[in-house]
Amino acid sequence: MIPIKIHTQPDDSTCGPTSLHAVYRYFKDTISLSEVIREVPYLDEGGTLEVLLACHALQRGYRARIYTYNLHIFDPTWIGLSNDEIIVKLEQQMAVKNGSSKFHRATLAYIEFLKLGGELSSHDLNKKLLRQYFDQGIPLLTGLSSTYLYLSAREYSDEEGNSVYDDVRGYPMGHFVVLCGFADDQQKIVVADPYPDNPYFKDNYYEVSVSRLLNAIMLGMTTFDANLLAIQPADFEFHQE
16 A cells, blocks of 8 residues: 555645645655645635646646546547647637636646646556556545545535535535555555545545445546546656556
8 A cells, every 4th residue: 555644634625735745745745735735726616626736746847647537628539649739629629618617727727737748648447557556656646526435415615615515405526535555355445535524434544445436536527527647756657558
């Protein structure tokens, strides 16, 4: 198991920066959690996007690769195009689609990610992909559906911006966690979660079945994520089969 040490997120909107900081900490980066929280951009409605976390890492000199399953933003036929070609496609799409503000913000963030030299990839989301990273000591940061991961009621934000569980008024919610490796039985994934008060596991560290985790990642598409983010130092060579 990869020895990730994660802080508890300070509030409901900082799970992304807190997860990113845990990865930095693993790679002996001395940046503080408060600095990461201050520097990572946020969405108007709160929270952030995995691609914005990736941009922060690229600006700090890391390599960043995103495996995306987000069909809101990417057409499957774009995978394999150069960064410049994908940027053109994103700009064309933004010009013809009357999407939400989140759609436009995500598109602009992916354009920045590609201009910074980020790698965009696609691979069937399965144990083999995860194992390749875990075996080489690389944790994976993922944006997923917390509603499905925790099997909780959906949520809405109250007047103070706090999340409230409500099975009728609520909406599916996204969340960020760090994947640390396989459990001893090889049927579960060890998760470092910045939200210890989650309604199912009630801890910063827990094991979850592979199938449930992969489904939760895919359902992250409802909140414009559904990604895996691999961050590694620039001089680290990752070998993919």
